[in-house]
Amino acid sequence: MSSMAASAQSRCTVVPAHPGMSHRAKLIARELNLTVAKGLDQISDPVALMVDDSDMWLQENKLSPPGPVRVDFASPAMLYRRRGGHNELLGKAVGIRRGRVPRVIDATAGLGRDAYVLADLGCSVTMLERSNVLALLLEEALKLALISPFDEVRRAAARLSILRCDSTTFKADSDQVIYLDPMFEDRKGSAAAKKDLSVLQALHGAGAGHEELVAWAFSQPVARIVVKRPLKADVITKGRPLMS
Ligand SMILES: C[S@@+](CC[C@H](N)C(=O)[O-])C[C@H]1O[C@@H](n2cnc3c(N)ncnc32)[C@H](O)[C@@H]1O
Incomplete structure (x- = not known):
């Protein structure tokens, strides 16, 4: 899988799904050049990238948010x-x-x-x-x-x-x-x-x-x-x- 320079900046903060995922969340935030927060209640961006052990998903940060959005080809x-x-x-x-x-x-x-x-x-x-x-x-x-x-x-x-x-x-x-x-x-x-x-x-x-x-x-x-x-x-x- 190769990669080329990517341009679009995202309005997104990386959040560990639970405290045990803090290290992984930090690594991903560094890779994506994003900020990391401890919990959903601490973010100001409109979207969180939630990080778990073998799972990641997008979660909107708004009142009555729609559910998580995943990419799962076998869903x-x-x-x-x-x-x-x-x-x-x-x-x-x-x-x-x-x-x-x-x-x-x-x-x-x-x-x-x-x-x-x-x-x-x-x-x-x-x-x-x-x-x-x-x-x-x-x-x-x-x-x-x-x-x-x-x-x-x-x-x-x-x-x-x-x-x-x-x-x-x-x-x-x-x-x-x-x-x-x-x-x-x-x-x-x-x-x-x-x-x-x-x-x-x-x-x-x-x-x-x-x-x-x-x-x-x-x-x-x-x-x-x-x-x-x-x-x-x-x-x-x-x-x-x-x-x-
Ligand atoms: C409506 S979504 C596409 C949804 C997709 N067809 C699917 O089935 O999930 C449009 C996507 O195009 C991407 N996009 C827009 N302009 C682009 C560009 N110039 N180069 C690469 N990606 C681009 C956006 O970041 C966004 O993720």
Whole structure:
């Protein structure tokens, strides 16, 4: 797993899940260049990265906070996405056809939900994420998925890789498909999707910078660019989408 210079600073404090995790929390805070606090009640950032022995999660710091947000490729929620037909549109959008499974660059990896679905469909997926906090969660989830007791999770994990970088510095190959899911504010979805979006917005602020990402994608030598948008949302590129 390689890493490149990451740019986005997170509004996040590292917090040990219990006093025995203080040392690990300090090491992670140092690696991510973040501050560390003894408990959730002592932080002023909008998000805490909670650290336990073999587990990490994001917790929003607000009144009536939504529950913890984890990256766990073997979770029941990911299994539901896999079996619930959520993957069909995504697979069609990136161009999966009988006998053809593209290599995908997920240039907005986030919590890795879409990347995992694509890997599960057979694509090899390079996840790019500029937030060091999210990249760390993805790296840790990938390590665990590679040794999962479930064959299908290990198989999909073997097709995933993660780079900490700003995607607009990345050079794509001509046989790759670029997948973009920037943080649009007009997103609707399930309670779980809203919880994910809420913590991502708390980390980085809403709606940041999709123009740059789209411009970068169009500057790459790829034949297909996929932008995830809410149904019936405005078209954000000059050309007409091939499918919507
Ligand atoms: C809405 S989230 C993506 C969610 C993801 N599709 C999933 O399934 O979990 C958008 C993510 O893109 C990342 N991002 C935005 N601009 C980026 C850039 N230029 N380079 C790398 N990551 C970027 C943000 O940090 C954020 O984590």
